[in-house]
Amino acid sequence: MSPSADGRPIFVEIADQIADDILVGLYAEETQVPSTTELSVHYRINPATAGKALNRLVDEGIVYKRRGLGMFVVTGAPDALRARRRAAFTDEYVRPFLAEGARLGLTLDEIVELIRKDPS
Amino acid sequence: MTVTESTASRGIELLGVTKSFGSNHVLTDVTAHLPADRIYGLLGANGVGKTTLMSLITNHAFRSSGSILVDGDDPDENAAVRERMCFVREDQKYNDAFSVKDILRVAPAFYPSWASETADRLTERFRLPLTTKSKRLSRGQRSALAIVVTLASRAAYTFLDEPYLGLDASARTIFYEELVAEYAAHPRTVLLSTHLIDEAAPLLEEVLILDQGRIVLQTDIDEASRGSFVVRGRESDVLDFVGGRALLTQRRLGGLLSVTVRGELNNEEHRRADELRLSVEPTSLQEFVAALGIHALDQSAPQNQTEKAP
Numbered sequence: 001m002s003p004s005a006d007g008r009p010i011f012v013e014i015a016d017q018i019a020d021d022i023l024v025g026l027y028a029e030e031t032q033v034p035s036t037t038e039l040s041v042h043y044r045i046n047p048a049t050a051g052k053a054l055n056r057l058v059d060e061g062i063v064y065k066r067r068g069l070g071m072f073v074v075t076g077a078p079d080a081l082r083a084r085r086r087a088a089f090t091d092e093y094v095r096p097f098l099a100e101g102a103r104l105g106l107t108l109d110e111i112v113e114l115i116r117k118d119p120s
Numbered sequence: 121m122t123v124t125e126s127t128a129s130r131g132i133e134l135l136g137v138t139k140s141f142g143s144n145h146v147l148t149d150v151t152a153h154l155p156a157d158r159i160y161g162l163l164g165a166n167g168v169g170k171t172t173l174m175s176l177i178t179n180h181a182f183r184s185s186g187s188i189l190v191d192g193d194d195p196d197e198n199a200a201v202r203e204r205m206c207f208v209r210e211d212q213k214y215n216d217a218f219s220v221k222d223i224l225r226v227a228p229a230f231y232p233s234w235a236s237e238t239a240d241r242l243t244e245r246f247r248l249p250l251t252t253k254s255k256r257l258s259r260g261q262r263s264a265l266a267i268v269v270t271l272a273s274r275a276a277y278t279f280l281d282e283p284y285l286g287l288d289a290s291a292r293t294i295f296y297e298e299l300v301a302e303y304a305a306h307p308r309t310v311l312l313s314t315h316l317i318d319e320a321a322p323l324l325e326e327v328l329i330l331d332q333g334r335i336v337l338q339t340d341i342d343e344a345s346r347g348s349f350v351v352r353g354r355e356s357d358v359l360d361f362v363g364g365r366a367l368l369t370q371r372r373l374g375g376l377l378s379v380t381v382r383g384e385l386n387n388e389e390h391r392r393a394d395e396l397r398l399s400v401e402p403t404s405l406q407e408f409v410a411a412l413g414i415h416a417l418d419q420s421a422p423q424n425q426t427e428k429a430p
Binding site (some may be wrong): 043 | 158159183297303304322323324341349350401402
């Protein structure tokens, strides 16, 4: 695991990865997520960095600490993540997508048509 | 309370450390505080003094001036402190008659916290030939042996100087895994120098960047990873955009200019870059360290052709 091309720090990348896994249900609500040590050994990253990733998820209300037991997924976390990602969808996906379309001289109608025709 | 005092002074303190060979200053006025139980990256070009700094701290060499304290004691005057440190030099010599097995058998005599289970596991993972004499080991095997000794020493202060010369990608991955696992289970202070900076960056908590014998930056890994960025576009636009900022490197391609700039951009500056159709990209830690090194070389060059041209 290394800093991504967009310059996100490693701890943000790890936090996003865990959030992705929660969003698709790999870690269900009220189940445990990996510990600092497990994350650091798995991703071969400094334990302090792994700890920062988990703290970020705590700050965002996605996981919470059960004293002496570890970190657990908050009930409602997948819905909260979905709502947040939808809010960011325009900035992160639609805008760059339209900007590339504009560079290529595609009209909005042509772009909509391409989306409609896409087999996936 | 003495407990508080000893906790407060745990770590390495360097104050005005200088090392000269005649008129050649290898290290100049190095001052830094390294709190205990963190993994530090010691970064910089060849010859900036990384090995010398490790040698001074571990008392393998003597400083010209300044003071070095490890857990509050000078290693030069305190054998107990020296026992807490492990530094296997990159060109470490062993007794020619010794096999790998012999070296690992005598090691506990030097390192009171020696963990033979770690040594056994690593020897096996690195496929080190136990009966081979030390002088017959390949470059990669010598590096692997040094890693086995340093990690198994469980020394409170562990120094790894270019630990993976001759190691392939698999062996390096094993090293990263074992370092993190050992450190997580038995925290210790690790000072690691390497040129494979981007590979090692995730292992680090803090970095110290040395340049021409001086520490030019000590900061946490996230801060260091945002140390610089590259702006690329039409030359006049780029120069207009970067204004008075300090440029680390400049490269031209036809009418295009690409510059490495120290620091970060705020949202407003990002918008302006978009308007000018400039591309702005973050640099990796390795690119940042390389840019600092190139900048230093250009500064010290007697003539700068580009700037001095009439």
